Amino acid sequence: MDRIIQSPGKYIQGAGAIKRLGDYLKPLAERWLVVGDKFVLGFAEEMLRKSLADAGLAAEIAPFGGECSHNEINRLRDIAGNAKCTAVLGIGGGKTLDTAKALAHFMNVPVAIAPTIASTDAPCSALSVIYTDEGEFDSYLMLPRNPNMVIVDTQIVAGAPARLLAAGIGDALATWFEARACSRSGATTMAGGKCTQAALALAELCYNTLLEEGEKAMLPPNSTWSPRRWSGWWKPTPI
Incomplete structure (x- = not known):
């Protein structure tokens, strides 16, 4: 069986990104x-509009309805069609990002993802979890490719509730053991092949970095915590 690695087309990370x-x-x-999540748009919409306008880009802002459902995807598709949009940007938490990825897939256009919390693997994955309008699980939508771009503003992620950062650290720590087990067993990954040495090395690097820096990242901002130091290890690679 072939070895396959897949990841976003481009990954960008930094304070104020x-x-x-x-x-x-x-x-x-x-x-x-x-x-975008309504809460996120409440503090980020003005920055988003300015950043895109300064680059000569047109933007249609559509607040996320709350569930990654077929009806929500279709609603957003109508908005995108009326505005003649040719790409999708998702900003917020897991369901918002999954919706943006699914929407871009059905529209056959590029998608960029801007996560605002560290507790989800949705930003980099080629998967959307579909729910009903009532929030019950419906199905997994396996996507043919990962997002074209992932942009992580570590200043925004660091400002999220500490429990979300802790959840992200716990999830990322487990990645090394999952990857190692997958490699040792010769199992087929979600990419459709065997695990690569590159993916395994990234998982181990993530684990070791979190052991060294994770506790410091949980310290409150007015202590010895450093946003610049923290921004160096935000988990970038669910590959």
Whole structure:
């Protein structure tokens, strides 16, 4: 069996990255549908609009309805069609990002993902979890490719509730053991082949970095915590 590795087309991480978003998105498309959590749009919409406008990009802002359902995807598809959008940007938590990925898939357009919390693997994966409008699990939508781009503003992620960062650390710590078990057993990964040495090395590096820096990252901002140091290890690679 072949060994296969897959990942987002481009991964960008840094404090204040959302302010530079337009420059990163410009090579992909000119007209963007922005699907965002209502809470996130409350503090980020002005920055988003300015960043895209400064880069000469058009943006249609569409608040996320709350569930990654077929009806929600179709609703957003209508908005995108009316605005003649040729790409999708998802910003927020897991369900918002899964919706953006599924929407872009059905529209056959590029998708960029901007996570605002560390507790989900949705940003980098080629998968959307579909729910009913009532929030019950419906199905898994396996996507043919990972997002074209993932942009992580570590300043925003660091400002999220500490429990979400702790959940992300716990999830990322487990990745090394999952990857190692997959490699040793010769199991087929979600990419459709055997595990690569590169993916295994990234999982181990993530684990070791979290053991060294994870506790410091949980310290409150007014202690010895450093946003710059923290931004060096945010888990980038569910490959």
